[in-house]
Structure formats: C-alpha cells, structure tokens
Amino acid sequence: MQTAxxxxxxxxxxxxxxxxSSIHVWLMLGWQEIRQRYRRSVIGPFWLTIxxxxxxxxxxxLYGRLFGQDISAYFPYxxxxxxxxxxIANLINDCSNAFIAAEGFIKQIRMPLTIHILRVIWxxxxxxxxxxxxxxxxxxxxxxxxxxxxxxxPIALLLIAVNAxxxxxxxxxxxxxFRDIPLIISSVVQVGFFLTPVMWKxxxxxxHIWFAKINPLYHFIEIVRAPLIGGGPTLLSWGAVLTxxxxxxxxxxxxxSRFRARIAYWV
Amino acid sequence: xxxxxxxxxxxxxxxxxxGKSRSLKNTFIRAATGGLLARDAAxxxxxxxxxxxxxxxxxxxxxxIVGHNGSGKSTLLRTIAGAYEPVSGAIDVAGKLATMLSxxxxxxxxxxxxENIFLRATIMGLRTREIEPLVDxxxxxxxxxxxxxxxxxxxxxxxxxRLAFAISTSFxxxxxxxxxxxxxxxxxxxxxxxxxxRSMLDQAHILVLASHDEQLIRRNxxxxxxxxxxxLVSLDSV
Numbered sequence: 072m073q074t075a076x077x078x079x080x081x082x083x084x085x086x087x088x089x090x091x092s093s094i095h096v097w098l099m100l101g102w103q104e105i106r107q108r109y110r111r112s113v114i115g116p117f118w119l120t121i122x123x124x125x126x127x128x129x130x131x132x133l134y135g136r137l138f139g140q141d142i143s144a145y146f147p148y149x150x151x152x153x154x155x156x157x158x159i160a161n162l163i164n165d166c167s168n169a170f171i172a173a174e175g176f177i178k179q180i181r182m183p184l185t186i187h188i189l190r191v192i193w194x195x196x197x198x199x200x201x202x203x204x205x206x207x208x209x210x211x212x213x214x215x216x217x218x219x220x221x222x223x224x225p226i227a228l229l230l231i232a233v234n235a236x237x238x239x240x241x242x243x244x245x246x247x248x249f250r251d252i253p254l255i256i257s258s259v260v261q262v263g264f265f266l267t268p269v270m271w272k273x274x275x276x277x278x279h280i281w282f283a284k285i286n287p288l289y290h291f292i293e294i295v296r297a298p299l300i301g302g303g304p305t306l307l308s309w310g311a312v313l314t315x316x317x318x319x320x321x322x323x324x325x326x327x328s329r330f331r332a333r334i335a336y337w338v
Numbered sequence: 339x340x341x342x343x344x345x346x347x348x349x350x351x352x353x354x355x356x357g358k359s360r361s362l363k364n365t366f367i368r369a370a371t372g373g374l375l376a377r378d379a380a381x382x383x384x385x386x387x388x389x390x391x392x393x394x395x396x397x398x399x400x401x402x403i404v405g406h407n408g409s410g411k412s413t414l415l416r417t418i419a420g421a422y423e424p425v426s427g428a429i430d431v432a433g434k435l436a437t438m439l440s441x442x443x444x445x446x447x448x449x450x451x452x453e454n455i456f457l458r459a460t461i462m463g464l465r466t467r468e469i470e471p472l473v474d475x476x477x478x479x480x481x482x483x484x485x486x487x488x489x490x491x492x493x494x495x496x497x498x499x500r501l502a503f504a505i506s507t508s509f510x511x512x513x514x515x516x517x518x519x520x521x522x523x524x525x526x527x528x529x530x531x532x533x534x535x536r537s538m539l540d541q542a543h544i545l546v547l548a549s550h551d552e553q554l555i556r557r558n559x560x561x562x563x564x565x566x567x568x569x570l571v572s573l574d575s576v
Contacts, residue, residue, distance in 0.1 A: 076428065099460055103446060110448040110489075179440050180461070181420030332423035336352055 083328040090185025097186050101193030120201045127153055127205060134270050143213055147300055149270060150209045154202040155295045156269045158195055159231065159288060160260045165191040166239035167256045170247040174338040184334055188239035192232050199228075206299070216301040223304065227294035227312075234291070234316055237323035244330055247337040263288060287315055341433035341512040341543035343395040343418055348427035350388040350413055350568075351376075387413040389568040390427070395544050395561075402555030403548040405565035411548035414565065415439060415515045418546060433512030433543060436462070438520060442502040451486040451493070451501050452477075458505045472508045479534065480504040481527070496523055503531060507538045514542040518549050519558075 077085070090097075109115035127150045135145040166188060170177065173187040215221065246252045269292065273283035283289045290304075290311040297304035376384050388410050395401055403411045416422050417429060419437045444461030445454045455476055459469040477486050480500045482493075490498055499522045522531050539545050539558075549555055555562060556576065564571040 095465065096460055099457070103449075103457065107446055107448050175440075175443060176461070178416065178421050179419070179443050180437050181435070182461075335422050 079328040079331070080324070083324060083331050086183045086327070086331060087185050090183035090189060093183060093186055096182075097189040097193055100186070100190040101197065104190070104194050105197055116198060116201045117204075119198055120204050123154060123157065123202055124205045124208070130270070138271060138275065140272075144300075147209050147213045147215075148272065148296075150205055151296050151299050152269045152292060154199065154205060155292050156264065156267070157202065158199045159291055160264065161198070162192065162195050162231075162235045163238070163242075163260055164253075164257055165195060166235060167242050167246040167253040169239055170243040170334055170338055171250075171253070177335050177338050184331065185236070185240065188236055188243060191239060192235045195235075196228075196232060215299050220298050220301075223298040224295060227298065227304070230294065230312055230316065231291060234312070234319060237316075237319040240327050241319070241323040244326065244334055247334055248330075267292065287311065290315075339432055341397050343393075343429070343431050343513065343544060343546070345391055345393050345418075345429045346427050348388060348391050348417065348424035348429050349386060350410075350417055350422055351384040351386050351425050354383045354385060387568050388417065388424070391568075391570045392427075393563065393570065393573055395546065397543040399561055400545045400559040401547070401561045401563055402559035403546065403563045403565060404550070404552065404555060405571075409565040410568040411565060412439070412517055413568075415517055415546060415548055418513075419515055431513065436506070436509075436511030436514045436538075436542075438506055438514060438516040441506040441520070442498065445490065445498075445502060447491040447498075448489055450489055451480075451482055454490055454501065455505055458502065459508070462506070464509065468509075472505075476501075476504045476508050479508075479530075499523070500527065500531075504534075507534050510538060510541045512542060513544045513546070514539055516545070516547045519547065519551070519554055 105116055109118070112118065114121075130153075131146045131149050132142065134140075134149065135142045138145070169187045169191045170184065176182055176187070177184070242252070242256070246256070267286055267288045268283050273280055273289065273293075276282055284307065290308040293308040294304045294312055297308070376386055391414070403414060405411055413422065415437075416439065417424060418431060419435060419439065420431065442458070445458050449457060452473070455473055456466065456469055459472065460466075464472075480486075480497075480503075482497060482501060485493065485497065486501075490501070493501070503520060503522045520531075520535060521528055545559070547555065547559060559576070561573060561575050563573045
C-alpha cells in the first residue's frame with residue numbers, strides 16, 4: 072500500500088522544522104567550531120574582542136575628528152555600529168559557504184540541511200556576545216539613555232538571526248551551485264562597509280540621505296544600534312526589516328522547495 | 339513497523355558543471371569504469387550513477403553489493419542512507435539506520451576522546467541522555483585508558499580508529515549500511531572488534547554491504563546484488 076508522496080514543499084518545511092528542533096546538534100556544532108579554532112589559546116575568542124576593540128579605539132578619535140563629530144557621541148556610535156556590522160558581515164560570508172563547508176556531512180548522512188545554517192548563525196551569535204564586552208566598556212564611559220526603547224535591542228538581534236536563516240539557506244544554496252557567488256559576495260561585503268552608515272552617520276548625507284535609506288543593511292544595523300544610542304529606530308527601519316523578513320522567507324521557501332534535494336549533488 | 343528498504347525505479351545523476359566538452363555533445367559514452375556519461379536537458383554533462391533501479395530489502399536480508407569500481411555501489415549506499423535523493427523514482431526506508439560509510443565523520447582531533455564520543459554519537463542521531471549510558475562501554479572497549487581524556491591529535495591512527503569503531507558500533511540499528519567490511523586495530527584487537535561488529539550486525543534486521551571481496555560477501559550475505567554501470571544486473575538469493 073502506497074501513501075501519497077510528500078510534496079517538495081512539505082519536504083522543505085520538514086527540513087526546516089526538524090533542523091530547528093535539532094537544537095542540540097547545531098548548538099554543539101557551533102560551539103565546536105569556536106572551540107576548535109581557539110583550543111590552545113589562553114583567552115580564546117576574546118582575541119577577536121581585543122582586535123575589534125583595538126580597531127574601534129584607534130578609529131574612534133581619528134574618524135571623529137575627520138567627520139568633525141563630538142567624540143562623546145561619535146565613539147559609542149562607532150563602537151556599536153562596528154560590532155553589529157561585523158556580526159552581519161560575518162553572517163553573510165559564513166552563510167554563503169555554509170553548505171559548501173558541510174560537504175562531508177551532506178554527502179554521507181541524512182541530516183536536515185537547515186542545521187548547517189543554524190550552526191553558522193549560532194557561532195556568530197557567540198562571537199557577537201564576546202564583542203558585547205566592548206559595548207559594556209563603552210557604556211561605562213558613555214552610559215546609554217535608560218528607557219523602554221532599550222528593549223528593542225534583543226528583539227532586533229533576534230530579527231537579525233531570523234533573517235540570517237532565510238538568507239543562509241537561499242544564498243548557501245546558490246553558492247553551492249554557482250561557485251563564483253561566494254567570491255562576489257565577499258567583495259560586495261567589503262565595499263558595503265564603506266557604503267553603509269557604519270563609520271559615518273546617515274544624516275551626514277544631508278539631502279542625499281536616500282542613499283542610506285535604500286540600503287537594506289542600514290536598516291538592519293539601525294534597529295540594533297538605535298535602541299542603544301538613544302532614540303530608538305525609526306518606523307521606516309522596522310518596516311523595512313519586517314518587509315525583508317517576510318519577502319525573504321517566501322522566496323527562500325519557494326527556492327528551497329524546488330532545489331533542496333539538489334544540494335547534495337552540488338556541494 | 340517492519341523494517342524495509344523499497345526502491346522503485348530510482349536514478350541518481352551527478353551534474354558535472356566543469357565538464358563541458360564538445361566531444362561529449364549528444365553522445366553517450368560507455369567507459370570501462372564509472373556510471374554512464376550523458377547530457378541532461380540543460381546540456382550539462384551528467385554522470386548517471388544509478389540507472390532505474392528497483393528492489394526490495396526485507397527483514398532478514400543480508401545484501402551484498404558487488405560490481406567493479408564506479409559501478410554505483412557507494413552511491414547506492416548513500417542513496418539508501420538518504421544523503422542523495424534520487425532524481426527520479428522513489429526510495430522508502432523504514433527502520434533506524436546506522437551508516438558506517440565514514441565512521442569518524444564529525445570527530446575532531448583537537449577535542450578529547452571523551453568529547454568525541456558525544457560529538458560522533460550526536461552526529462549519528464543520538465541524544466545526550468542516550469549517549470551517557472554508552473560511554474563506559476565505549477571507553478572500555480576501545481582500551482584507550484586515560485588517553486580518553488587526551489586530545490585526539492595525540493592518538494595514533496590506530497587509536498583513533500578504535501575509538502571511532504567503538505562509538506559507531508555501540509548501539510543497535512535496524513538497518514546497517516557498510517562500505518567494505520570494517521576491520522580495525524592490531525591482531526588481538528581485531529578479533530575483539532569482529533565479535534562486536536558481528537553482534538551488532540546480528541541484531542540488525544537488514545544489512546547492506548558493498549564489497550569487492552566475493553568470498554566475504556558469500557560468507558556474510560544471503561542475497562547478492564550485482565551492479566554494472568549503475569544498472570541492476572541481478573539480485574539473487576544464495
């Protein structure tokens with residue numbers, strides 16, 4: 072007796088569901104990757120924190136002067152912008168290689184493909200948590216304005232992780248098939264650092280502020296950054312991020328349904 | 339639920355994106371080894387590793403897969419394992435699988451032997467609470483002693499294999515997939531390992547073993563599947 076075959080959509084949704092519920096696997100693999108890299112180092116991932124901190128400490132006064140900014144406002148802005156940028160940029164780069172790097176697993180055993188993306192997200196969240204030490208230090212000197220708007224920070228961070236999932240599956244899949252894409256992406260991310268308001272502020276553009284606003288990365292940084300440096304993000308940023316989230320998931324599910332089974336042949 | 343593997347008209351094709359060669363255009367080449375080379379609808383070179391296979395494995399089956407290099411043995415094992423999904427046809431696998439295709443997959447040389455037990459067993463699909471009761475048995479069987487708390491990079495290759503073997507054979511499964519018979523360790527350890535492997539295989543409802551060794555297959559299997567160029571030549575009981 073044959074039961075009806077599950078559709079490609081069912082299989083893709085099942086992969087997502089089983090991948091997310093295999094939390095013990097991706098938590099372990101994410102940690103594993105960090106421990107592997109820093110196994111014999113005394114302070115481990117805090118080396119990243121130190122190098123990021125040194126970069127911010129060096130750039131802060133210099134660019135503050137170049138842009139003619141008040142240092143007490145510019146310094147926390149730069150510190151938070153920079154570590155949020157690092158989170159997003161590393162997520163983009165790691166996601167594009169996630170399936171390619173998991174070739175060994177994908178070709179040998181049945182495992183939800185979603186796990187390989189969640190592992191990358193978890194790893195980068197751990198690194199981000201280490202970098203939060205810098206934010207804590209900066210806040211010692213330039214405390215944030217207390218208020219309800221601070222609550223938007225964890226929600227914004229969660230939204231970044233949620234977006235990394237659709238982005239990782241979609242782009243990881245494309246990168247597995249077309250091996251030029253990871254190279255293109257890493258170049259775009261490099262240029263993106265200068266074109267996105269990380270070191271500079273969107274309002275420095277004056278009437279050309281539209282240039283920042285059409286950049287999706289600006290809105291992702293803004294929803295994390297704005298709650299910490301007073302004010303809170305604009306409705307435009309929240310709206311842009313939510314629109315991208317929904318659109319991203321729709322596109323990802325369509326593409327993932329169609330090509331999920333092909334990934335094992337591509338990696 | 340009865341353990342079974344049922345394949346209906348399954349084909350597996352590997353696209354070769356770097357392999358566009360004019361001489362292959364619109365031709366089928368039958369090489370001495372390997373699957374059929376062909377072109378798909380989008381004009382990519384593809385290797386048809388499995389071509390329209392249908393078979394059924396039931397409880398009690400001990401299937402030996404034979405065929406020359408590139409005949410599709412490993413691809414078939416990976417397709418049963420669920421890593422490759424057939425481009426056409428369907429395969430239904432009912433039962434808990436143990437894939438012995440790469441027994442150290444997921445292990446990490448910088449981690450200790452003890453940590454690797456959890457890494458490897460998690461990759462094999464076990465939960466932490468299921469792994470904990472197995473740890474003593476794995477440590478004892480692998481005879482690593484205090485080395486179990488040392489990073490695996492300090493192990494000799496034989497020691498790493500012992501550990502990987504001990505973990506992979508530490509819990510029963512309904513269906514066991516093996517690419518060549520596993521043998522590990524020196525003469526003395528090898529005897530112990532064979533006994534452990536046997537007892538795991540005896541508990542399994544279905545064994546699928548790919549090998550070049552006809553003698554070995556005749557000793558251990560009650561069905562022989564012969565593959566050639568990804569085609570099923572014969573599937574006979576012996």
